[in-house]
Amino acid sequence: MKQLFIDTAHRHLTVACVENDVIVSLFHQDAFKSQSEKVMDAINECFTEADWQPRQLESVILTQGPGSYTGVRIAMTVAKVLASVAPISIFTTTSLQLIAGSSKNTFVLLDARSSRAYGGLVNEGLLVDDASIFTIEQVQQLKENHPDWQFAGDLHLIKETERWMDIKDGIMTCIRYATLVEDIDALIPLYLKSNQEYQL
Amino acid sequence: MSNKSLICAIETSCDETAIAFIENGNKVLSNIVSSQIDTHRAFGGVMPEVASRLHIEQISVVLKEAIGKSGVTMDDVDAIAFTQGPGLIGSLHIGVLASKTLAWYFKKPLVPVHHIAGHIYANAFVTEIKFPLLALVVSGGHTELVYMKEDYDFEILGTTQDDAIGEAYDKVARVMELGYPGGPAIDALAKQGTTQYVLPRVRTEKPLDFSFSGLKSAVLQLVLKEEKHGRELNKANLAYTFQEAVLDEVLLKTKKAIETVEVRQVVLAGGVSANSRLRDRLTKMMDSYPNIALSIPPLWCTTDNAAMIGAAGAVAFKKGIRADFSTSANAGFDLEV
Ligand SMILES: [Zn+2]
Numbered sequence: 001m002k003q004l005f006i007d008t009a010h011r012h013l014t015v016a017c018v019e020n021d022v023i024v025s026l027f028h029q030d031a032f033k034s035q036s037e038k039v040m041d042a043i044n045e046c047f048t049e050a051d052w053q054p055r056q057l058e059s060v061i062l063t064q065g066p067g068s069y070t071g072v073r074i075a076m077t078v079a080k081v082l083a084s085v086a087p088i089s090i091f092t093t094t095s096l097q098l099i100a101g102s103s104k105n106t107f108v109l110l111d112a113r114s115s116r117a118y119g120g121l122v123n124e125g126l127l128v129d130d131a132s133i134f135t136i137e138q139v140q141q142l143k144e145n146h147p148d149w150q151f152a153g154d155l156h157l158i159k160e161t162e163r164w165m166d167i168k169d170g171i172m173t174c175i176r177y178a179t180l181v182e183d184i185d186a187l188i189p190l191y192l193k194s195n196q197e198y199q200l
Numbered sequence: 201m202s203n204k205s206l207i208c209a210i211e212t213s214c215d216e217t218a219i220a221f222i223e224n225g226n227k228v229l230s231n232i233v234s235s236q237i238d239t240h241r242a243f244g245g246v247m248p249e250v251a252s253r254l255h256i257e258q259i260s261v262v263l264k265e266a267i268g269k270s271g272v273t274m275d276d277v278d279a280i281a282f283t284q285g286p287g288l289i290g291s292l293h294i295g296v297l298a299s300k301t302l303a304w305y306f307k308k309p310l311v312p313v314h315h316i317a318g319h320i321y322a323n324a325f326v327t328e329i330k331f332p333l334l335a336l337v338v339s340g341g342h343t344e345l346v347y348m349k350e351d352y353d354f355e356i357l358g359t360t361q362d363d364a365i366g367e368a369y370d371k372v373a374r375v376m377e378l379g380y381p382g383g384p385a386i387d388a389l390a391k392q393g394t395t396q397y398v399l400p401r402v403r404t405e406k407p408l409d410f411s412f413s414g415l416k417s418a419v420l421q422l423v424l425k426e427e428k429h430g431r432e433l434n435k436a437n438l439a440y441t442f443q444e445a446v447l448d449e450v451l452l453k454t455k456k457a458i459e460t461v462e463v464r465q466v467v468l469a470g471g472v473s474a475n476s477r478l479r480d481r482l483t484k485m486m487d488s489y490p491n492i493a494l495s496i497p498p499l500w501c502t503t504d505n506a507a508m509i510g511a512a513g514a515v516a517f518k519k520g521i522r523a524d525f526s527t528s529a530n531a532g533f534d535l536e537v
Contacts, residue, residue, distance in 0.1 A: 003257055040300040040525035054305045069249065070290055073256050077297040080260040082305060085267070085274055185261050188253070 002052055004060045005171050008035040008074040009067030009095035010110055015042040016171050017050040018061075021051035025049035028167050035074050043078070057088055061169065061178045064092040065190030066118035066131050067110055072189035083184040091178035094190065096120045096131055099153050107146075109139055111154040118192060121149065125173040133192050205517055208277045208302065209267075209510030212295030212316050213287025215246050216503070217258035221270035222510030230248070230269035231500075231507040234258040237381070238483050244380050245370065252290035259298055266506075274306045278475065281513025284312035285408045285533025287341070291530030300525055310523040311513045312505030314535045315504075316342060317354065319469035321515065322501040322508035330465040330493060336454050338478070339504075341382070343410045343450070345457045346535065352515050354535045357457050358408030363447030365446060366472050368412035372419050372442055376435055385441045393440025397422060402449045408457055415445055447481055455485060458492065467495040473502045476521070 007014040013031035017024045027042040047054065061083060062075040072095075082088045100106035100122035109117040117139055120131040134142075139158055143151060152163045181187050204224055211218040215236040221229040236254045240246045267274065282299035285292055303310045320335040320343075334357075335346040343360040363371065366383055373382025378389065397420045405410045419442055426433045458466065466489075468482060479496055486494040501508055 036297060037526050037528045040304055041296070044304060044525060054307075069252070070293060073252060073294060074297060076256055077259060077294050080256070080299045081263060081298045081301040084260040084263045085302065085305065170339075185257075187260075188257055191253075 002056050002058050003175065004046075004057055005062070006039070006043070006060065006078060007063040007095060007098050008039060008071045008077040008112060009063045009065050010071065011068075013038050013042055014098070014167060014171070015046050017038070017046045017052060018171065018175060019050075021172065023168055023171060023193075026168070026171075035071055039074055039078065044128045055086070057082070057086070059089045059091060060176050061091040061093060063095040063098055063174070064187075065095060066112070066192050067095050069189070069191060076187065076189055080184055082191065083181075090181040090184055090187065091175075092181055092187070093174040093178040094120070094127060094131055096122050096127060097125060097177060097182060098174050099165060099171040100171045100173075101125070101165045103150065103165060105146075106165070107142060107149050107151050108153045109151065109155070109157060112192075117154065117157050125177050131190065131192065173191070205278045205514045206272060206276055206512045207279055207281050207311070207315070207510040207517060208274065209281040209313075209506040209513050210295045210299050211283045211315070211318065211504060211509045212255050212291050212298075213283045213285065214291060214504060215240055215251050216505065217255050217262050217294075218504065218506035219262050219266035220506035220510045221266060221272060222507060222514060225511055225514030228325065228465045228495045228507050229271060230266045231505055232262045232266040232269065234262050241380050244374065246288070247248055249289055251288055252294065255291055255294040259294060263298070267516065274302065277306065278307055278310045279311045279513065279517045281311040281313050281509050281517065283315050283318065283509050284527065285530035286315055287529075287531060289529055289531040292531065296527065296529045300527070304525065309517070310527065311517045311521055312523040313509045313512045313516055313528060314354075314533055315509075316346065316469075317352070317512040317516070317534050318508035320346060320348070320467060321512035322469060322497050322505075323467040323495045323508065325501055326497050327493070327495040329467070332462050333465045333467060334454070334457055334461065334463045335467045335469050336450070336482070337469045338365045338450065338472035340364060340370070340472070342470060343412075345408055345453060347457070347461055349414050353517050356536055357461070358410060358453055359405065359408040360412065361404055362411055362413035363416065365410070365412060365450065368416050368446065369472070371416050375420050375423055376433075376438060378439075378499040379433070383472055383475060386443055387477060389439040390443040390477065391434050393434070393436035393438070395441065396434055396437035396439040399445045401440055402445075408453050408460070410449060410453060412446065412449070415442065443477055447478055450478070451485055454482070458489065463492055465493040465495060468497065469502070471503045473497065474499050
């Protein structure tokens, strides 16, 4: 089974070719606001390194969010287009699971701007609760109340050093728990903010 | 050089998700447009973030339908043409990424197209394009006089210094409480109107440039003045006066351009070319230039669509214009190279 993993939800660009639970090639880079320019070359490079042809691809696993809106749409556009023109099945997972990987009780937070964070608790690869939006105070409160949790992601939001876990473990965890998309046309990013917030 | 080409074209610069398959630059095999107008009407205008969201919702549906109706397969295609800009950056991104994905998967060349080039080449569907050509491009995002000495050679003779013409219609329609989009509402209402109000003449620094913001504020002041004096506003008459003033400006500059450069053909392009009064007045004006052909495209190819990007893309493809995988949306894309 030749699988392509893509994450463009946060400031990294992560692309991997995975076959039989093995990461055959990997592109993982800080690509703040340049994922759109870099994603196709990254996919192409991974395929070249894996010695795959595009038409051998059987499935795409992508993070549906949360994260930057422009970002989450990048991987999703690639996946929706591929599924429209070829027999490629699409699976989704979340950026929180990618970051936490298989570690225990890990609360992942990602900068959602305006002093807010997208966050959620991940335990051994599974989301304990749905991802949602937190204020910085709420995150700090959670940290005080749960000394047994570890925190990962944009920790500068709570005045700590950023912390990123092993990306390969994150990718394999995502692939393990990703859900198959039944209706590709209905697939939309996990925004967590509604259209109404854009009404003037 | 052979004119044979099969182009898959993608346009997502504003609020239409559109994909088309175009053969030899002027034959439409399929042309699917998913409009977001109903959603944006509820917001009273195009909300960029909402537009991007709708593009990603629509892209797979539109793509499958466009391929299905074309009677060809992606393997038959010679190139993928896409609108690189100008437009809303978040919206453009979706079309650019979709194009890159198709180009990568099917190993096809990528051809970047300027949105305005698309509007101009939409005329290829209804007439043989002759050069030198003068295009009057009027839409919600553009008001331009473009001069083309030859194929795919663009020179902007005049442009708007402030609002685009369609934007001016929308803003005035909002002041007059006529709803969104403003163009068709004002055009329809103006038919029942006559001269009653007076609006100031437009002044621009460069002779071929346009300006509409003065007219827009004059309408607002007039509405406020009538209100203050307790007089009922005759909306039809105001619509008439505003429309005539806008078109006076547009046609005056077009006439000046015709008399400045050598022209064999004048083409009308862009969404506002659906305006019935503009069509009538331009046709009448061009009667006095019997040696210059006039092309007014049918309504289906005046509003944003991908067929027009395919028509321009076919020419750009032949000219060897290409983009690679690192190409990106360019919201401020320049027509003149
Ligand atoms: Zn347009």
